[in-house]
């Protein structure tokens with residue numbers, strides 16, 4: 001082999017390319033240290049070793065050559081750098097087998113995909129509310145499995161469940177009913193389930209759903225733990241009425257789990273650990289609360305052997321749900337699911353599934369809007385956006401409209417202008433995270449109960465919020481990413497009803513927005529509408545007037561703001577609320593002062 005390589009090298013020496021001849025010329029002429037002959041031999045040896053190494057690599061069949069690879073038993077010297085072929089790494093799409101083998105159901109909700117109530121045997125103590133006449137596809141797909149595991153518990157712990165279905169498809173009932181079935185019809189103080197949701201508005205909504213199914217004579221005790229209530233008050237209620245079901249935000253649950261106020265919440269006999277809007281919990285959720293909760297449940301480490309399974313046989317069943325549940329292995333890995341089973345909506349009707357289509361592209365990991373939602377992109381100059389919003393609402397005569405903005409400041413300004421423009425036609429309110437406690441729920445109740453409402457809000461309402469018949473969702477500020485677009489849009493078109501989504505943009509912002517939606521197949525049959533200036537002429541006078549009054553209001557706020565800074569009397573809502581409470585003796589000294597001043 002050595003001789004062969006040498007011959008090849010000799011041949012190469014004859015056909016050496018130009019630069020090598022130059023180098024040779026340099027060696028002969030510019031031979032500074034008078035060792036031209038040895039240098040040339042050394043060069044030939046290096047070439048020979050190089051050729052051997054390459055052949056050795058081919059023989060070994062491996063692509064990795066290192067400095068100490070032994071070819072034919074002889075130690076080779078260091079590899080000449082620069083000979084590697086640089087190839088782009090292929091991105092490997094790794095999908096867990098349980099995601100591939102999902103139990104699929106139709107994403108479309110209509111008479112052909114819904115099932116009769118009699119198809120599922122409900123426990124006697126559960127009363128079906130009058131508004132429910134059929135089971136939606138996700139409910140009919142998930143409930144029988146969970147009910148059977150409650151009526152005849154498996155020897156070891158039941159498989160964890162992941163549910164991926166579009167917004168408004170009825171995922172909440174998929175865990176409300178199994179939890180109430182597990183609680184049973186005899187009163188007890190055992191904590192059966194903990195449900196975790198990312199925002200406090202969802203906590204109260206899910207507690208209402210539990211109460212709706214629990215009925216007047218239901219025995220289940222439901223507790224809500226979130227920033228909407230005072231911590232001490234919640235602790236007193238937990239002590240006085242030990243709950244069977246806790247619905248909480250993660251931060252408030254951890255506060256109770258780690259507080260010194262007895263009795264601690266006992267998670268050791270939990271049957272369900274449920275996380276709704278799971279993909280909203282963020283990548284740090286394991287460090288922030290999941291480790292602690294799993295530890296207090298008796299330990300739910302990753303199962304590695306039969307001993308682990310036996311030791312964890314009483315561990316709670318995890319159920320994670322979302323309309324945008326990621327298929328990403330890393331994100332799913334964070335949940336540490338035990339032999340997980342995925343229930344995922346398809347983008348097709350149920351008959352396609354029964355036809356046994358081999359590769360049904362189910363929704364999980366791929367974002368999709370409910371079929372009943374239509375989307376329109378309205379493009380106009382930024383200065384006319386409030387007018388465009390007003391004209392779209394009044395032209396379509398929407399009864400309830402939700403307008404999403406990205407900053408609190410723009411919600412105040414937009415609310416002021418829209419109040420002027422909609423005067424006499426629609427009632428305009430705005431809802432932001434700054435609203436505290438009861439005021440939040442009063443605002444939502446007003447919106448749900450009355451007609452002709454416009455509610456301007458931040459993304460605190462974007463996920464999971466189930467408002468009564470929202471006809472239209474308007475993206476006044478375009479959503480930052482596709483998931484947020486899906487969740488905002490999902491506030492309308494719920495339970496199979498028709499819904500309209502209008503996104504307001506200008507020439508610059510629309511390009512990125514269109515690109516984002518096209519990449520994730522959310523552009524679909526979106527209609528694009530250009531609103532030119534002449535269309536706004538008829539409302540221009542009122543619009544100008546509203547802008548002037550806004551300017552006056554903003555001017556006064558700046559003046560007051562500077563005055564408050566001087567007197568330092570400006571207080572946040574929370575601080576104001578705290579200061580307005582009676583003192584330890586039950587007196588309200590601030591009220592006495594106020595009465596003296598007015599007297």
Ligand SMILES: Nc1ncnc2c1ncn2[C@@H]1O[C@H](COP(=O)(O)OP(=O)(O)OP(=O)(O)O)[C@@H](O)[C@H]1O
Nearest residue numbers: 132134135136167168169170171172323464466495
């Ligand atoms: N079987 C049913 N029949 C009629 N209405 C239903 C049924 N199931 C759920 N609903 C109603 O559909 C609406 C949406 O339900 P739900 O909030 O559970 O959807 P979701 O999938 O959790 O939505 P999101 O992903 O936005 O949280 C609710 O108003 C609920 O009362």
